[in-house]
Amino acid sequence: MKLHEYTISQLHDLISKREISVPELTRYMLDRIESLDSKLECYITVTEKQAMEQAEKVQKMIDDGTLNSPLAGIPMGIKDNICTRGIPTTCASKMLSNFVPPYDAHVVKKLYDNGAVLLGKLNMDEFAMGSSTESSHFKKTKNPWDTERVPGGSSGGSAAAVAAGEAIYALGSDTGGSIRQPASFCGCVGLKPTYGLVSRFGLVAYASSFDQIGPLTKTVTDCALVLNAIAGHDPMDLTSSRRQHPDYTKALINDVKGMKIGVPREFIDDSVQKDIRDAVLNAVKVFSDLGARCEEISIPIMEYVVPTYYIIALAEASFNLARYDGVKFGYRAANPKDMLDFCMRSRSEGFGTEVKRRILLGTYVLSSGYYDAYYKKALKARTIITREFNKAFEEYDIIIGPVSPTTAYRIGEKINDPVQMYMEDIFTVPVNIAGLPAISIPCGFDSKSLPIGLQIIGKRFDETTIIRAAYTFEQNTDFHKARPSLNE
Amino acid sequence: MIEVKPMEYEAVIGLEVHAELSTKSKIFCSCTTEFGGQPNTHCCPICLGMPGTLPVLNKKAVEYAIKAGLATNCTISLFTKQDRKNYFYPDLPKGYQISQYDLPLCKDGYVEIETENGKKKIRINRIHIEEDAGKLVHSEYGNYSFVDYNRTGVPLIEIVSEPDISSAAEAKAYLEKLKAILQFIGVSDCKMEEGSLRADVNISVRPKGSKQLGERTEMKNLNSFRAVYRAIEAEVARQIEVIKSGGVIHRETRRWDDAKGESYPMRSKEDAQDYRYFPEPDLPPLIIKKELIERLKNELPELPDARKQRYISEYGLPEYDAGVLTSSKELSDFFEEAAKASTNVKAVSNWVMGDMLRILREKNMEIAEIPFPPAYPAKLVALIDKGVINGPTAKKVFEEMFDTGKDPETIVKEQGLEVLNDESVLLEVVERVIQENPNSVADYKKGKKKAIGFLVGQAMKATKGKANPQLINELLIKKLEG
Ligand SMILES: [Zn+2]
Numbered sequence: 001m002k003l004h005e006y007t008i009s010q011l012h013d014l015i016s017k018r019e020i021s022v023p024e025l026t027r028y029m030l031d032r033i034e035s036l037d038s039k040l041e042c043y044i045t046v047t048e049k050q051a052m053e054q055a056e057k058v059q060k061m062i063d064d065g066t067l068n069s070p071l072a073g074i075p076m077g078i079k080d081n082i083c084t085r086g087i088p089t090t091c092a093s094k095m096l097s098n099f100v101p102p103y104d105a106h107v108v109k110k111l112y113d114n115g116a117v118l119l120g121k122l123n124m125d126e127f128a129m130g131s132s133t134e135s136s137h138f139k140k141t142k143n144p145w146d147t148e149r150v151p152g153g154s155s156g157g158s159a160a161a162v163a164a165g166e167a168i169y170a171l172g173s174d175t176g177g178s179i180r181q182p183a184s185f186c187g188c189v190g191l192k193p194t195y196g197l198v199s200r201f202g203l204v205a206y207a208s209s210f211d212q213i214g215p216l217t218k219t220v221t222d223c224a225l226v227l228n229a230i231a232g233h234d235p236m237d238l239t240s241s242r243r244q245h246p247d248y249t250k251a252l253i254n255d256v257k258g259m260k261i262g263v264p265r266e267f268i269d270d271s272v273q274k275d276i277r278d279a280v281l282n283a284v285k286v287f288s289d290l291g292a293r294c295e296e297i298s299i300p301i302m303e304y305v306v307p308t309y310y311i312i313a314l315a316e317a318s319f320n321l322a323r324y325d326g327v328k329f330g331y332r333a334a335n336p337k338d339m340l341d342f343c344m345r346s347r348s349e350g351f352g353t354e355v356k357r358r359i360l361l362g363t364y365v366l367s368s369g370y371y372d373a374y375y376k377k378a379l380k381a382r383t384i385i386t387r388e389f390n391k392a393f394e395e396y397d398i399i400i401g402p403v404s405p406t407t408a409y410r411i412g413e414k415i416n417d418p419v420q421m422y423m424e425d426i427f428t429v430p431v432n433i434a435g436l437p438a439i440s441i442p443c444g445f446d447s448k449s450l451p452i453g454l455q456i457i458g459k460r461f462d463e464t465t466i467i468r469a470a471y472t473f474e475q476n477t478d479f480h481k482a483r484p485s486l487n488e
Numbered sequence: 489m490i491e492v493k494p495m496e497y498e499a500v501i502g503l504e505v506h507a508e509l510s511t512k513s514k515i516f517c518s519c520t521t522e523f524g525g526q527p528n529t530h531c532c533p534i535c536l537g538m539p540g541t542l543p544v545l546n547k548k549a550v551e552y553a554i555k556a557g558l559a560t561n562c563t564i565s566l567f568t569k570q571d572r573k574n575y576f577y578p579d580l581p582k583g584y585q586i587s588q589y590d591l592p593l594c595k596d597g598y599v600e601i602e603t604e605n606g607k608k609k610i611r612i613n614r615i616h617i618e619e620d621a622g623k624l625v626h627s628e629y630g631n632y633s634f635v636d637y638n639r640t641g642v643p644l645i646e647i648v649s650e651p652d653i654s655s656a657a658e659a660k661a662y663l664e665k666l667k668a669i670l671q672f673i674g675v676s677d678c679k680m681e682e683g684s685l686r687a688d689v690n691i692s693v694r695p696k697g698s699k700q701l702g703e704r705t706e707m708k709n710l711n712s713f714r715a716v717y718r719a720i721e722a723e724v725a726r727q728i729e730v731i732k733s734g735g736v737i738h739r740e741t742r743r744w745d746d747a748k749g750e751s752y753p754m755r756s757k758e759d760a761q762d763y764r765y766f767p768e769p770d771l772p773p774l775i776i777k778k779e780l781i782e783r784l785k786n787e788l789p790e791l792p793d794a795r796k797q798r799y800i801s802e803y804g805l806p807e808y809d810a811g812v813l814t815s816s817k818e819l820s821d822f823f824e825e826a827a828k829a830s831t832n833v834k835a836v837s838n839w840v841m842g843d844m845l846r847i848l849r850e851k852n853m854e855i856a857e858i859p860f861p862p863a864y865p866a867k868l869v870a871l872i873d874k875g876v877i878n879g880p881t882a883k884k885v886f887e888e889m890f891d892t893g894k895d896p897e898t899i900v901k902e903q904g905l906e907v908l909n910d911e912s913v914l915l916e917v918v919e920r921v922i923q924e925n926p927n928s929v930a931d932y933k934k935g936k937k938k939a940i941g942f943l944v945g946q947a948m949k950a951t952k953g954k955a956n957p958q959l960i961n962e963l964l965i966k967k968l969e970g
Pocket residue numbers: 514517518519530531532533534535536641
């Protein structure tokens with residue numbers, strides 16, 4: 001096995017036993033990025049110098065015995081909408097192509113405290129708006145399983161890097177499926193935590209009431225390790241929860257006996273690609289065979305989740321992106337006629353098509369005369385959707401289903417049909433609407449050998465049960481062991 | 489020119505007052521709120537709205553706003569939230585202002601003002617918290633504008649009155665009362681010149697006695713109480729004139745030019761801003777505990793109205809005097825200290841209200857700039873009461889106190905200003921005056937008793953005003969009759 005194929009826990013072992021040093025491992029990963037990334041284009045910025053310096057520092061602390069974290073010395077990548085002090089944070093936008101934050105995101109600080117080594121900043125859809133990473137201003141990341149295909153999005157760079165071994169793990173952000181969908185397209189594990197579990201400080205806002213940062217890893221165990229490091233209250237984010245979070249590795253138990261699992265029939269209807277439906281039904285069988293009680297349920301409001309999500313998300317986005325006017329940071333139009341021209345052209349030239357579309361839609365749904373018909377109605381729908389899920393969770397411990405109705409599609413295939421792309425978020429967005437936690441884990445392959453993801457949704461702040469179910473599934477199946485060949 | 493008959497129309501006026509709260513730090517970050525400073529030195533990534541940053545609400549700002557609500561008889565909302573208000577301007581770093589829309593922190597209050605027709609209640613619709621914006625400075629030298637974000641994120645309260653005000657004078661009285669209240673409770677320094685108190689005015693007119701409201705205009709850029717007063721007078725007259733000449737008032741925002749004494753349309757209703765208010769997702773709803781409200785209520789100091797009543801009952805001051813003396817916290821505190829040092833409070837109040845305010849006006853000084861302690865006017869009154877100096881001398885001593893800051897006793901001693909009561913000295917003066925003014929003496933003796941006045945004046949002049957005029961009078965009469 002090559003180093004990049006190891007998990008966090010395996011590498012931690014090797015580092016602890018002094019079988020490999022952190023600088024050696026970091027060098028190896030940087031070399032791998034160097035040789036592979038021209039093909040996959042996962043990274044926007046590779047922080048080679050900082051990475052090596054960090055590696056030396058961490059090794060010294062490990063040697064001194066002052067650092068003892070399972071993440072110490074493990075090289076990772078971070079989605080480029082999470083602020084890193086002194087390192088460009090572009091959101092894959094021309095608008096922020098020159099933006100270097102003078103602060104670290106809360107999660108970045110926490111990872112550094114745990115001795116993480118940052119390899120670089122990962123590609124994404126511009127401002128996290130998209131589900132294929134095609135709206136990035138800089139590059140189009142390729143799916144490691146088939147480089148003609150998209151890696152999913154918006155955390156496409158993060159998922160592809162983990163799947164291809166260009167990072168041992170990565171952080172992504174999930175507003176409507178942006179961690180889970182690329183994880184499913186690339187065959188890795190991606191967790192969207194409960195809203196409020198992980199601080200959003202330093203995450204460039206898309207839709208503030210939905211955004212959450214989460215890990216993308218090779219295994220459920222690695223997922224629990226990273227979640228342990230990044231979860232917890234942050235006084236700089238008033239929406240972050242004050243509750244004490246458990247040690248998620250304690251949930252790594254291979255046992256689902258008696259667990260009550262709901263399978264919404266709306267999640268496995270004809271709209272879902274057949275081999276995905278089969279893979280999900282197979283997962284149901286795996287859980288049943290292991291002693292879980294799986295039952296078909298109904299979430300009748302599903303037809304409203306996509307419009308509800310997009311109305312609220314874009315309304316929030318239209319405000320969150322108002323600050324990019326060229327005055328204080330970011331792209332600035334040349335030779336403006338006057339102040340208005342300055343702001344308008346900076347925005348027109350700095351934002352890409354999809355971002356502009358979403359700002360316009362968000363502005364529209366909040367405009368007087370349309371407010372009640374769209375935004376207000378969407379808020380009501382949000383309450384109802386949340387209630388529906390909470391009601392289901394009175395009976396069931398978890399809800400399972402597909403992550404996406406399709407597997408990875410060809411680059412360029414859907415980019416001109418935004419509505420169809422929005423509709424494919426149907427299984428991921430209700431989780432954000434209701435603020436629930438959900439994970440995507442590998443559960444099969446389609447006829448083209450493309451990975452399929454299984455989504456496990458849990459109760460608010462009950463990541464523990466999700467991790468337990470996911471871990472059990474992983475221990476009893478081999479899907480997570482498959483790796484893309486990459487013609488290596 | 490159409491004759492304006494002010495009796496036929498009445499004005500309906502509402503005020504939106506913005507007051508900066510005097511918390512040490514800004515509303516969503518720990519930057520200082522101190523006024524001044526080099527441009528862009530009082531800011532940080534949060535108040536600059538840099539990507540990824542989040543607001544953290546300053547609890548002190550909420551407490552100050554609640555105090556303002558309690559002091560203006562408002563109901564404090566137990567559940568409230570903050571909202572984003574959209575407008576694009578380079579001085580607003582996030583492209584939206586965090587304000588409050590449908591659930592303001594305080595509502596349904598009132599303040600009481602004095603009018604020509606007695607006391608009047610001006611109802612307050614709401615008080616909400618929000619953040620201030622920065623300042624745009626247009627370059628004089630080139631095609632540039634600069635932005636200073638030092639004021640960005642300074643906490644503000646917006647106090648919205650009901651349209652209960654019917655004249656410029658009432659508007660001014662309302663503003664003065666609000667200012668006094670906010671200063672008394674210590675939540676705002678209300679310095680209009682530093683922009684910590686600002687007012688927008690909504691004005692409409694209607695036929696007297698009509699129940700229906702006329703179309704209103706909003707007046708902006710009012711930088712002083714005087715500007716508010718003048719702008720209202722001018723706008724009411726303008727609206728009446730428009731209506732009388734058969735025109736209609738359009739809903740619009742107008743900008744007041746105080747130098748010219750005129751206003752100009754800024755924008756009409758058609759291009760009114762669509763603020764697109766929506767709940768601020770970065771800040772959870774605010775739950776205000778009843779215990780907090782109770783604590784803040786107990787912390788409130790004596791308010792202007794209560795203090796005024798006390799001046800009337802405790803010091804026996806006339807209502808008008810008590811009103812003037814409690815119109816500002818600084819004045820009232822100064823007077824209070826002076827009164828404590830005196831046994832003749834009425835006389836002290838006359839000095840404070842009369843000569844002191846006049847001198848401050850003439851010298852364009854603030855109370856805080858007075859170079860002597862409040863006990864000195866009390867000492868001055870004591871000197872008069874003891875007959876050490878007379879009235880005219882006291883006025884001179886008072887002026888001198890403003891110039892040098894010296895104790896009145898010291899000034900009197902240094903300049904030898906004590907009243908001359910020594911009869912032997914005065915007798916000499918009287919004899920000299922009689923010798924030097926034979927004509928007047930002859931007049932007096934012929935029965936023109938008025939001539940005595942001239943002679944007293946001459947004697948006073950000879951003593952540089954220090955002589956006891958009563959004594960001079962007696963001595964003169966004695967000499968002339970005797
Ligand atoms: Zn600040």
